Amino acid sequence: MEKTRAPRNRTVTLSAKEMGLYEKHLVKLSDSTQLQGIENRTINQDLFEILDWLPTAFVDLLFIDPPYNLTKSFNGTEFKARSLDEYHQWFAEWFPKLLPTLKPTASVYVCGDWRSSTAIHQVMAKHLIVQNRITWEREKGRGAKTNWKNCSEDIWFGTISEDYFFDVDAVKLKRRVIAPYTDSEGNPKDWEKNEIGNHRLTHPSNVWTDLTVPFWSMPENTDHPTQKPEKLLAKIILASSRPNDLVFDPFLGSGTTSVVAKKFGRRFVGVEIDTTYCCLAEKRLAMADRDKTIQGYADGIFWERNTLQDYKRSSDRTATNAMPLFDRIVAERKR
Numbered sequence: 001m002e003k004t005r006a007p008r009n010r011t012v013t014l015s016a017k018e019m020g021l022y023e024k025h026l027v028k029l030s031d032s033t034q035l036q037g038i039e040n041r042t043i044n045q046d047l048f049e050i051l052d053w054l055p056t057a058f059v060d061l062l063f064i065d066p067p068y069n070l071t072k073s074f075n076g077t078e079f080k081a082r083s084l085d086e087y088h089q090w091f092a093e094w095f096p097k098l099l100p101t102l103k104p105t106a107s108v109y110v111c112g113d114w115r116s117s118t119a120i121h122q123v124m125a126k127h128l129i130v131q132n133r134i135t136w137e138r139e140k141g142r143g144a145k146t147n148w149k150n151c152s153e154d155i156w157f158g159t160i161s162e163d164y165f166f167d168v169d170a171v172k173l174k175r176r177v178i179a180p181y182t183d184s185e186g187n188p189k190d191w192e193k194n195e196i197g198n199h200r201l202t203h204p205s206n207v208w209t210d211l212t213v214p215f216w217s218m219p220e221n222t223d224h225p226t227q228k229p230e231k232l233l234a235k236i237i238l239a240s241s242r243p244n245d246l247v248f249d250p251f252l253g254s255g256t257t258s259v260v261a262k263k264f265g266r267r268f269v270g271v272e273i274d275t276t277y278c279c280l281a282e283k284r285l286a287m288a289d290r291d292k293t294i295q296g297y298a299d300g301i302f303w304e305r306n307t308l309q310d311y312k313r314s315s316d317r318t319a320t321n322a323m324p325l326f327d328r329i330v331a332e333r334k335r
Contacts, residue, residue, distance in 0.1 A: 003223075005216070006216065008217060009216045009217065010216065010217055010218060010219045010221065011216055011221045011222060011223065012219070012220070012221065012222045012254075012280060012283060012284060012287070013222075013223070014276065014279055014280060014283060018279065018283060019275075019276070019279050022278075022279040022282035022283055023044075023275060023278075023279055025041075025042070025282050026041075026042055026043070026044040026275070026278050026279075026282070027041045027042065027043045027044065028043070028044060028045055029043060029045060029050045029053045029054075030053075031053060032052075032053050032055075033053055033054070033055065034055065035055045035058050038054075038055075038269050039246070039267055039268075039269060040262075040267055040268055040269075041269065041270075042252065042255070042258065042270050042271075042272065042278050042281050042282060042285075043269070043270065043271045043272070044272060044273070044275055044278045045271065045273065046273045047094070047250045047251065047271045047273070048094055050271070051094065051097045051098070052097075054100075054101050055101065056100045056101060057100070057101070057102065057103050057104075058101060058103070058246060058248075059101045059102050059103060059106055059246055059247075059248040059269075060103055060105070060106055060107075060165075060241050060242075060245035060246050060247065061106065061107050061108075061109075061236070061237065061240050061241040061245060061246070061247045061248070061266075062098065062101070062102060062106060062107070062108045062109070062247075062248050062249075062250075063109050063233070063236060063247065063248070063249045063257050064095075064098075064108070064109065064110045064111065064249070064250060064251060065110075065111040065226070065228060065249070065251050065253065065257075066091070066110070066111070066112075066116075066251050067079035067251075068111075068112060068113045068115060068116045068226075069081055069082065069084070069087040069113070069115035069116040069119070070113075070115055072225065072226070073225070074224075074225065074226075074253075074274060074277075075224075075274050075276055075277065077273065077274060081115070084115075084118065084119055087115075087116055087119045088118075088119035088122060088123065091116075091119055091120060091123050092119075092123045092126075095110075095123050095124070095127070096127055098250060099127060099128075099160075101248065102160055103160075104160055104161060104163070105159075105160065105161070105163050105164050105165065106159070106160050106164070107157070107158070107159050107164050107165070107166075107240040107241075108124070108128060108157070108158045108159065108160075109155050109156065109157055109158075109236050109240070110124060110155065110156045110158075111153060111154070111155050111228070112153065112154050112155075112156065113150070113152075113153050113154065114150070114152075114154075117133075117154040117156070120154075120156055121133070121156055124156055124158050128158035128159060128160065129158060129159050129160070129161065129162065130156060130157070130158045131157045131158060131159055132156075132157045132206050133154055133155070133156055133157070133206060134154065134155040134156075134157060134206045134207075134208060135152050135153070135154055135155075135206065135207050135208070136152065136153055136154075136155065136207075136208035136209075136211055136232065137151060137152055137207075137208065137209045137211065138150075138151045138152060138153060138211075138213055139151065139211075139212065139213065139305070140213050140215070155236075157240075164240075165240060165241065165242060166239055166240060167238060167239055167240075167242075168203060168204065168239070170238040170239060170300075171204045171235050171238050171239045171302060172201050172202060172203060172204060172301065172302070173201070173202050173204055173210060173301075173302045173303075173304060174199050174200075174201055174202075174301045174302065174303045174304060175199060175200055175202050175304045176197060176198065176199060176200075176304060177191045177197075177198040177199060177200050180193075180198045201301070204235070204239070204302075208232070208235070209304075209305065210231070210296060210302065210303070210304050210305040211229050211231055211232050211296070211305065212229060212231070212295065212296065212305060213227075213229060214227050214229055214230075218295060219287075219291070220256070220259075220284070220295065222254040222277075222280050222284075223254075224253050224254040224277060224280070226253065227253060227254055227256060228253075228256050228257075229256075229295075229296075230256055230259065230260050230263075230294050230295065231294055231295060231296045231297055231302070233256050233257050233260040233261075234260050234263075234264070234294045234297055234302075235302065237257075237260055237261055237264055237266060238264060241261075241266055243264070243265045243266065244265065244266065244267060245266050245267065246266065246267040246268065246269065247261040247266050247267070247268045247269075248268070248269045248270075249268070249269075249270045249271070250270075250271045251271070251272070252270030252271055252272040252277070252278070252281055253272060253277055253281075254277050254280040254281055254284065255270060255272075255277070255278075255280060255281020255282070255284045255285060256284075257270060258270045258281055258285060259281070259284045259285055259287075259288050260294070262285055262288050263288050263292040263294065
């Protein structure tokens with residue numbers, strides 16, 4: 001039965017007509033394929049059945065968000081939890097088969113939680129140079145009475161070699177200044193002051209606390225149970241790819257990786273076994289033609305979560321969207 005949704009619910013859904021329309025855009029491989037046949041497309045197939053048919057050395061950035069080591073249903077397809085050794089074996093069976101798709105300068109990011117992170121690290125370390133582990137805060141989730149509440153996930157960052165691209169300036173974070181130090185003349189020291197407070201542009205760390213997991217009032221939200229925030233993918237894509245580079249996601253889900261790649265002028269390829277999620281991805285890609293915004297990212301800067309909570313967030317800001325961020329904030333306050 002179709003869900004009854006609140007009037008202000010902005011979750012992306014599909015009508016039967018849209019399903020039929022977007023399903024025609026999907027790609028299915030039957031043999032080895034050329035890049036032009038899959039570039040900027042969504043492949044609706046089981047990854048493990050088409051691994052040998054993918055082109056070689058075509059990927060600049062590989063983002064993998066595989067099923068975590070827990071029992072989870074994905075629109076009727078269930079992944080069952082297993083022992084750590086069994087999960088290690090499962091991951092090790094298919095991960096190396098993706099490596100021929102990578103360019104020599106490619107970067108790889110793999111998501112996991114505490115149940116799967118150890119296995120992911122061990123397998124990646126056998127085939128790649130592991131550069132770092134990112135831990136990001138999932139600010140929502142159920143509490144626990146007999147354990148610590150689970151509100152973090154990992155993303156392992158690896159490269160083929162030490163010759164890789166990383167744009168640190170593209171992913172700096174705007175943060176509130178708690179201690180506004182000044183120089184001998186009273187001028188701000190490494191921070192700036194404006195009408196919305198004191199802020200500092202900081203280098204990105206491997207602990208991310210500025211992300212919001214998509215929920216019902218966000219226009220990027222879908223019914224996919226493990227959807228990643230667009231802001232998370234924006235950080236990775238801007239840091240580890242150049243414009244027109246190709247981003248590949250072999251577990252595409254509802255399309256976040258492809259959508260963000262498109263918004264930032266990258267090429268993309270996604271693989272997803274579920275047709276409904278593929279069609280959601282196609283709908284979101286069409287929506288990205290009209291709206292290239294990323295929540296929490298504005299004017300080339302990532303903002304700390306809730307930094308701008310004092311200005312009115314509404315869906316009718318089209319008259320001021322062309323203004324620079326600071327001018328928009330001032331205009332909102334005058335309403």
